[in-house]
Amino acid sequence: MFRKLSSRWLKRIGALWLGCLLVLALGYFPSQAQDSAAVWEVGTEPTFPPFEMKDEATGNVIGFDIDLINAIGEAAGHPVKIISLPFDGLIPSLQSKTLDAAISGMTITAERAQTIDFSRPYFEAGLAIAVVEGNDSIQSFEDLKGKRIAVQIGTTGAEKAKEVEGATISTFDGAPLALQELLNGRVDAVVNDLPVTLYAINEANLKGIKIVGELLTEEYYGIALPKGSENLATINAALGELIENGTYAEIFGKWFAGEPPDLPEIAPALSSGTASGLDWGLLFRNLMRGAWVTIMLTFFSFLFGLIGGSLVAFALISPFKPLRWLCRVYVDFFRGTPMLVQLFMIYFGIPALFQGLGFDVSFNRFFAAVLALSLNVAAYLAEILRGGIQSIDRGQWEAAESLAMNPIETMRYVVFPQAFRRILPPLGNEFITLIKDTSLAAVIGFEELFREGQLTVATTYRAFEVYLAVAIVYLVMTSIASMVFKRLEAYMDPIGRSEKQRKAAAKPAPLGA
Numbered sequence: 001m002f003r004k005l006s007s008r009w010l011k012r013i014g015a016l017w018l019g020c021l022l023v024l025a026l027g028y029f030p031s032q033a034q035d036s037a038a039v040w041e042v043g044t045e046p047t048f049p050p051f052e053m054k055d056e057a058t059g060n061v062i063g064f065d066i067d068l069i070n071a072i073g074e075a076a077g078h079p080v081k082i083i084s085l086p087f088d089g090l091i092p093s094l095q096s097k098t099l100d101a102a103i104s105g106m107t108i109t110a111e112r113a114q115t116i117d118f119s120r121p122y123f124e125a126g127l128a129i130a131v132v133e134g135n136d137s138i139q140s141f142e143d144l145k146g147k148r149i150a151v152q153i154g155t156t157g158a159e160k161a162k163e164v165e166g167a168t169i170s171t172f173d174g175a176p177l178a179l180q181e182l183l184n185g186r187v188d189a190v191v192n193d194l195p196v197t198l199y200a201i202n203e204a205n206l207k208g209i210k211i212v213g214e215l216l217t218e219e220y221y222g223i224a225l226p227k228g229s230e231n232l233a234t235i236n237a238a239l240g241e242l243i244e245n246g247t248y249a250e251i252f253g254k255w256f257a258g259e260p261p262d263l264p265e266i267a268p269a270l271s272s273g274t275a276s277g278l279d280w281g282l283l284f285r286n287l288m289r290g291a292w293v294t295i296m297l298t299f300f301s302f303l304f305g306l307i308g309g310s311l312v313a314f315a316l317i318s319p320f321k322p323l324r325w326l327c328r329v330y331v332d333f334f335r336g337t338p339m340l341v342q343l344f345m346i347y348f349g350i351p352a353l354f355q356g357l358g359f360d361v362s363f364n365r366f367f368a369a370v371l372a373l374s375l376n377v378a379a380y381l382a383e384i385l386r387g388g389i390q391s392i393d394r395g396q397w398e399a400a401e402s403l404a405m406n407p408i409e410t411m412r413y414v415v416f417p418q419a420f421r422r423i424l425p426p427l428g429n430e431f432i433t434l435i436k437d438t439s440l441a442a443v444i445g446f447e448e449l450f451r452e453g454q455l456t457v458a459t460t461y462r463a464f465e466v467y468l469a470v471a472i473v474y475l476v477m478t479s480i481a482s483m484v485f486k487r488l489e490a491y492m493d494p495i496g497r498s499e500k501q502r503k504a505a506a507k508p509a510p511l512g513a
């Protein structure tokens with residue numbers, strides 16, 4: 001057993017090392033983005049209207065930032081190619097130089113300036129609090145104490161919310177998701193950039209949300225570049241030119257009413273502050289906390305999935321045609337659509353639907369995640385169980401019948417024990433897949449293992465070390481699970497077991513006994 005185990009572990013550790021080597025080797029190849037002299041690859045997170053958003057008609061990214069960077073590219077003689085990325089992926093991409101620049105309503109902060117370079121400020125903004133219209137209990141930053149706040153991951157809004165005492169913070173991948181959470185009644189407030197929340201209220205017709213209190217911060221947006229990038233001077237010169245010749249004001253007028261304010265040449269934030277380095281002890285504690293949530297999610301989803309899956313499996317082999325048909329539709333739907341879509345549908349879609357119908361429904365995050373995961377797992381397990389049961393030879397049923405067993409007894413004593421052995425390996429696979437799939441719950445702001453990693457990267461910008469650590473924790477969990485299932489299989493194997501018993505019996509009795 002030990003020899004077998006260690007060789008499996010050796011293989012796993014080998015695979016891990018191979019992965020690391022590959023990543024390191026890739027790092028040595030000069031990045032393409034830098035070589036192609038002409039085109040600038042510029043990253044953005046396109047759910048931040050009016051700065052960047054998808055044009056519904058054409059599918060292109062449009063917005064103030066996009067017009068501005070195109071104008072800068074034109075002035076500097078570089079065509080611009082826009083690349084869409086998650087907001088918390090922009091700085092790591094700049095660090096690895098897979099992007100030439102990023103323009104994404106990104107605030108110039110001293111922390112960020114330690115790992116990337118910023119152009120001169122191109123927009124003046126600040127953070128504001130948004131609440132639902134009927135809410136009069138929150139009027140200022142102080143009133144947020146102990147409240148539930150939604151923010152976008154990796155943003156200055158997320159940092160600001162951390163300063164609130166006793167608040168429960170949920171982080172989302174996009175500002176619109178955070179606002180949807182507010183509308184769905186699961187949080188009390190959203191801390192986000194004022195122009196974006198205003199735009200959502202006025203232009204995107206987000207009814208029922210208002211801004212309260214004063215601006216929490218004064219922020220300046222800058223174009224972000226890899227540290228030491230030679231394009232910095234070019235971009236600054238082009239930006240200066242556009243401000244001088246009125247092109248900047250023209251673009252400003254297109255997206256915002258009125259005249260642009262005067263911009264400083266250096267962001268005031270750059271005179272103070274330091275990046276929070278990577279604290280390994282803290283990382284470990286955060287990952288363990290996340291791992292616990294992952295385990296809980298897996299455990300409950302698998303449990304409910306198993307119960308549901310068994311019911312569906314029996315329904316699938318039952319003689320009732322409509323029931324069979326209904327279960328088929330269910331299984332096909334949940335197997336045939338991405339889990340991520342199911343998660344969004346259940347978490348954001350269903351409450352929105354009910355609210356549209358005039359009911360005040362919103363469910364708890366854990367419930368939504370477990371519900372979505374269990375429904376998905378049950379669909380897979382139902383097929384596995386059905387296949388297992390149907391793989392047992394007809395003759396077994398007949399033999400049991402001739403022993404005067406009723407169908408329930410036959411199932412209990414003859415068919416199921418044999419079927420169970422056959423379904424154990426695919427069951428184990430399903431369990432391991434589930435452990436990994438729980439990471440999808442991160443998108444609904446669930447702080448499971450992967451999200452904990454993301455949150456750490458969002459403040460330390462150490463993507464490689466942190467995600468490697470996250471991967472190792474997952475690997476440990478899946479390895480333990482696979483070991484447990486292997487053991488269970490060995491235990492359930494009647495041949496292996498009687499062999500063992502025979503060996504044990506053949507051992508000479510200890511002397512003097």
Ligand code: ARG
Nearest residue numbers: 045048104105106107155156
């Ligand atoms: N200004 C804020 C920050 O820099 C939020 C920017 C979010 N941008 C976006 N495209 N989602 O943190």
